[in-house]
Structures are given as C-alpha cells and as structure tokens.
Amino acid sequence: MENYLIAMAVSGCIYALMALGLNVIWGFAGMVNLGLIGFFAVGAYGTALTTLKLGFPMAAGMLTGTVLAAAAGAGVAMITARLRGDYLAIVTLGLAETIRVISSNTIWLTNGTDGLSNIAGPLRGQISPTQFNMLYLAFVATIVAVAYVLAERLRAAPFGRVLRAIRDDEQVAAVAGKDVMAFKIRAFAISAGAIGLAGALYAHYTSYIAPDLFVPLFTLYIKLALLAGGLGNNRGAVIGAFLIVFFLESTRFVIPLVPMISAVQGAALREILIAALLIVLLRYNPQGLVPERLPRLPVADAAPGKPQTI
Amino acid sequence: MALLEVRDLKRSYYGVQALSGANLTVEAGRITGLIGPNGAGKTTLFNCVSGVVPPDSGTVVFDGRDITGWTPHRIAEVGLIRTFQIARGFPRLSVFENLLLYGNDQPGESVRTAVLSPGSARRREDELVARATAIARRLNLTRVLNDPASALSGGQKKLMEIGRVLMAEPKLILLDEPVAGVNPTLTREIAVQLRGLVNEGLTILLIEHHMDTIAELCDHVVVLAEGRNLAEGSFREMASNEAVQEAYMGRRQWAS
Numbered sequence: 060m061e062n063y064l065i066a067m068a069v070s071g072c073i074y075a076l077m078a079l080g081l082n083v084i085w086g087f088a089g090m091v092n093l094g095l096i097g098f099f100a101v102g103a104y105g106t107a108l109t110t111l112k113l114g115f116p117m118a119a120g121m122l123t124g125t126v127l128a129a130a131a132g133a134g135v136a137m138i139t140a141r142l143r144g145d146y147l148a149i150v151t152l153g154l155a156e157t158i159r160v161i162s163s164n165t166i167w168l169t170n171g172t173d174g175l176s177n178i179a180g181p182l183r184g185q186i187s188p189t190q191f192n193m194l195y196l197a198f199v200a201t202i203v204a205v206a207y208v209l210a211e212r213l214r215a216a217p218f219g220r221v222l223r224a225i226r227d228d229e230q231v232a233a234v235a236g237k238d239v240m241a242f243k244i245r246a247f248a249i250s251a252g253a254i255g256l257a258g259a260l261y262a263h264y265t266s267y268i269a270p271d272l273f274v275p276l277f278t279l280y281i282k283l284a285l286l287a288g289g290l291g292n293n294r295g296a297v298i299g300a301f302l303i304v305f306f307l308e309s310t311r312f313v314i315p316l317v318p319m320i321s322a323v324q325g326a327a328l329r330e331i332l333i334a335a336l337l338i339v340l341l342r343y344n345p346q347g348l349v350p351e352r353l354p355r356l357p358v359a360d361a362a363p364g365k366p367q368t369i
Numbered sequence: 370m371a372l373l374e375v376r377d378l379k380r381s382y383y384g385v386q387a388l389s390g391a392n393l394t395v396e397a398g399r400i401t402g403l404i405g406p407n408g409a410g411k412t413t414l415f416n417c418v419s420g421v422v423p424p425d426s427g428t429v430v431f432d433g434r435d436i437t438g439w440t441p442h443r444i445a446e447v448g449l450i451r452t453f454q455i456a457r458g459f460p461r462l463s464v465f466e467n468l469l470l471y472g473n474d475q476p477g478e479s480v481r482t483a484v485l486s487p488g489s490a491r492r493r494e495d496e497l498v499a500r501a502t503a504i505a506r507r508l509n510l511t512r513v514l515n516d517p518a519s520a521l522s523g524g525q526k527k528l529m530e531i532g533r534v535l536m537a538e539p540k541l542i543l544l545d546e547p548v549a550g551v552n553p554t555l556t557r558e559i560a561v562q563l564r565g566l567v568n569e570g571l572t573i574l575l576i577e578h579h580m581d582t583i584a585e586l587c588d589h590v591v592v593l594a595e596g597r598n599l600a601e602g603s604f605r606e607m608a609s610n611e612a613v614q615e616a617y618m619g620r621r622q623w624a625s
Contacts, residue, residue: 212483212487213480213484216477216482216483216484216490217469217475217478217490218477218478218480218483219483220462220469221478223459223461223466224459226461227458227462231459232470233420233421233441233445234419234441235445235470235533235537236442236446236473237470245480249480353466353517354466355515356514358465358511358515359502
C-alpha cells in the first residue's frame with residue numbers, strides 16, 4: 060500500500076509538470092494544444108533511446124529528451140503559425156497521433172509496439188523498491204517545485220504579460236510592437252520542453268515505454284487537471300493535477316463496493332463517476348479551484364475624493 | 370520632409386478594390402484628418418500603413434524609411450502606432466497592464482531575463498509604471514487602473530487606447546474614429562487631449578465621422594472616396610467642395 064501511495068504521488072508530480080507546461084501555452088497564450096502526449100512521447104523516447112542505445116547517462120538522456128521535445132514544440136509553432144483555436148487543436152492532435160504511429164512502426168529504432176524495456180532508474184536494483192520509490196518521489200517533487208518557481212516567474216514577468224495579451228488579441232499585440240510569432244514559438248517550446256521532461260521522468264520511473272501509453276486520453280486528463288485547478292494559474296495547475304490523480308485512483312476503490320455489476324460495467328461506472336465529479340467541481344468553480352487573478356499594482360495619488368485633473 | 374508619405378497605394382479584397390491608388394501626406398506637428406463616406410477605404414489605408422494588411426502595390430514612407438510591407442511590430446518599433454475603430458484591446462488584462470504592454474524596450478520580455486534575473490527587468494518596469502501612472506492621471510483613468518479592461522465604459526476604452534498609444538512614445542499616431550460612440554462631454558475632452566498632445570510635438574492622423582470634431586481639431590483634411598483621393602485642404606474648403614458634398618450626399622437631381 061505505501062508503494063502504491065508513493066507511486067501515485069510520483070504520477071501526481073508528473074501530471075503536475077505537464078499541467079504547468081500546458082498552462083504556459085494554453086493558460087497564458089491561449090493556444091489550444093491537444094498534442095501534449097506527443098511531446099511526452101518525444102521526451103520519453105528521447106531519453107530511453109539515448110540511454111539504452113547510445114549509453115548516455117540518465118541526466119544527459121533526460122536533457123536530450125527535454126530538448127528534443129522543446130525543439131518539436133518550436134517546430135509545431137512554426138508550422139501552425141497561422142492556425143488558431145479548433146484548427147490548431149486538430150493539427151496538434153494529429154501530430155501526437157503521428158508520433159504514436161511512427162513509434163509503433165519504426166521497429167528497428169523503437170522496437171515497435173513491444174516497447175522499450177529495461178530503461179535505467181536512479182539506483183534501481185541497488186536499493187529496495189520502496190527506497191527507490193521514495194528517492195524518485197523526492198526527485199520529481201524537486202523538479203516540480205523548480206518548474207513551479209520558473210513558471211511563476213514567467214507569468215509575473217513582462218514576458219507573461221505579452222503572452223496574455225496575445226491570448227486576448229494577437230493583432231493588437233502586434234500593433235503594440237510585439238513580435239507575436241517569436242513569442243508563440245518560445246511559449247510552445249517552453250511548454251513542450253516541460254512536457255517532454257515529464258515524459259523522460261516517466262520513462263526512467265517505470266523502466267518501460269510503449270506506443271500504446273501515448274494515447275490522446277492522457278492529453279485530456281492533463282487538460283482537465285488544468286481546467287479543474289484553474290486555467291492560467293500555476294498553483295491551480297499543480298493542485299488540479301493531484302486532484303485528477305486522486306479522482307482517477309480513488310474511484311478504483313469505490314467501484315467494488317457497488318453490488319451486482321460486472322467488471323466491464325464497473326469500469327464504465329468509474330468513468331461516469333470521474334466525469335460527474337468534474338462536472339460538479341466546475342459547476343461550482345467555473346474558473347477552477349484557484350482562478351487566475353489580475354495582478355494589482357499600487358497606484359500612486361489615487362486617494363479617494365482627491366479631485367482628478369486632466 | 371513629410372513624416373508620412375503614402376504613394377499610389379492599392380489593395381483589393383477578393384476582387385473588390387478597397388484602395389485604388391491612394392495618396393496621403395502627413396506633415397509633422399499637426400493633426401491630419403482622413404474623412405470620406407463609408408467604404409471609401411479609410412480603414413484599409415490604416416491597415417496597409419500599419420502593416421496589419423500588406424498593400425498590393427504602392428509605397429509607404431515613414432520618417433524617411435520605406436516601411437511598405439513591414440510587419441506590424443517593426444512598424445510599431447520605429448514609432449508609428451495605431452488604434453482600432455472598435456476599441457480593441459486586452460479585456461482580460463488590467464488597464465494598467467494594457468498601458469504597460471505598450472512600453473518598449475522592456476528586457477523582461479525575454480525568457481532568459483524573465484526566468485533567470487527577474488530583478489533586472491524591474492528598473493524598466495518602474496519607469497513604465499511611473500509613465501503609465503502619469504498618463505492615466507492625465508486621461509482620468511487613475512481610479513480604474515487595476516480594473517480589467519473589459520469593465521471600462523466605451524468612452525473610457527477610447528481613452529485607454531489613447532493612453533496605450535502614448536506609452537509607446539510614438540512619433541505618429543493613427544487614430545481610427547477616436548470619438549465614435551462617445552458622449553458629447555467626453556468627446557470634447559478627448560479633443561482637448563489630442564490637441565494638447567500635438568502641442569507637445571506629436572503628430573496625429575485620424576479617421577473620424579464626427580464633423581464637429583474634425584472641424585475643431587484638424588489642421589488639414591484629406592477626403593477619400595471609392596479608394597482614391599477626392600480632395601484635400603482645410604475643413605472649411607472641404608465642406609464647401611461640391612465633389613465632396615456629392616460623395617457624401619449624392620448628386621442633386623433637381624437642381625434649379
């Protein structure tokens with residue numbers, strides 16, 4: 060049981076890192092990205108292949124996976140320069156599926172649908188599984204903490220202000236003197252890099268990756284995490300990620316308590332339950348648990364009652 | 370030399386000629402009015418000059434530089450800033466942020482500075498905040514600075530647009546109907562503000578349908594009709610010009 064709880068905490072951290080990444084592109088810049096799992100796969104395969112086949116040390120492998128994912132993100136931003144909203148969603152969704160199909164078919168490289176196993180984990184085999192889990196949890200939690208601090212800096216900086224301006228009106232942002240394309244490419248690369256790192260962390264944690272892990276449903280979980288937590292808010296992203304993992308996992312224990320249903324019915328009931336929880340949550344918190352807040356700046360000379368002159 | 374020189378500008382949309390060879394000269398230090406009936410091509414001219422839409426042909430020379438076909442952000446960087454007809458902006462940013470966004474040379478807009486040394490952007494941010502505060506005071510927006518832009522009234526949005534433009538420290542501002550839909554009191558206030566800005570050395574080109582404002586403000590008026598120049602001169606000359614009257618009101622069929 061304690062291994063299970065630690066494993067769930069690790070998943071929560073990996074989800075949180077992805078939600079923080081998604082928040083940069085979707086929460087700040089308002090660009091829909093339904094291809095998260097594609098960047099996750101790039102990060103996971105990037106580190107798995109370089110550590111397994113090229114003998115990279117783990118840190119170098121993870122860095123490679125992150126950089127590859129960020130580069131893929133920048134590439135996608137350039138290809139989709141003129142797309143917005145639904146069209147961008149379709150292209151990014153298609154891209155993630157393309158990456159999955161490629162990873163299933165380039166058997167010489169990725170071992171196809173059999174997947175890659177024996178991906179190293181820090182000190183795996185030298186310490187007990189519980190110790191390994193604890194160590195890994197500390198590792199991913201540190202990364203999430205650092206990512207959170209960096210994401211908060213991005214949000215609070217003039218950079219974040221430009222992204223939020225692009226979210227509201229791209230054309231006016233351009234007229235305001237902002238190179239919209241350059242900002243979008245950066246936001247996409249940062250976002251994809253964070254998600255790629257999450258993929259790399261996942262690969263080294265589970266030691267096994269295969270194409271069938273990288274399905275669009277996972278992308279939707281992260282989107283839901285961010286929506287539930289609070290779009291545009293980094294704290295909301297982290298809270299939402301843990302909440303989603305909690306919903307996904309806790310329902311697992313509720314279903315056996317329901318009498319007279321088959322396993323298949325139970326699985327369907329679990330999904331209904333998760334959906335219902337989210338609907339209730341968003342019904343009462345339409346902007347998520349931690350809504351985005353406008354920064355307030357101190358205004359000099361705005362004492363009430365003071366006569367205003369033009 | 371004129372601050373802005375537009376020569377033989379052409380632009381069509383799906384076969385409809387919005388501009389069929391428009392010319393425009395804006396002299397520095399005064400207010401030039403661009404008027405004409407609906408569909409004359411005034412906003413298209415603004416779009417082509419500000420880089421929002423590339424022209425099919427013709428040249429735009431601003432401050433001695435050929436800026437034809439430049440991207441909007443580069444045009445903004447050399448000091449030509451425009452507003453939009455329907456007060457457009459960033460509804461989910463505060464009024465303060467709307468103003469600050471237009472500030473130029475903010476190092477905190479680079480990712481590296483934002484992440485690694487957020488402190489180094491602060492000095493420029495302090496300058497921008499001081500400037501935004503002064504502009505807000507001047508435009509009577511102080512009390513709403515921390516409100517989201519979406520909460521402003523129509524007239525306040527127009528004032529905010531003017532404020533944003535000023536933040537960019539431009540040489541020339543293009544205003545697309547700055548007083549449309551604004552109540553008479555505020556209209557006069559905006560007119561006073563604009564005149565004040567020009568007295569301080571700014572140059573303004575404005576599109577407006579509100580003739581009293583044009584008469585009061587504009588040193589020079591250019592009339593556009595059907596995508597080309599019809600006439601130009603003082604407002605009084607334009608108001609008595611028969612071709613201009615005809616473009617606005619149609620031909621008098623039963624002339625006596």
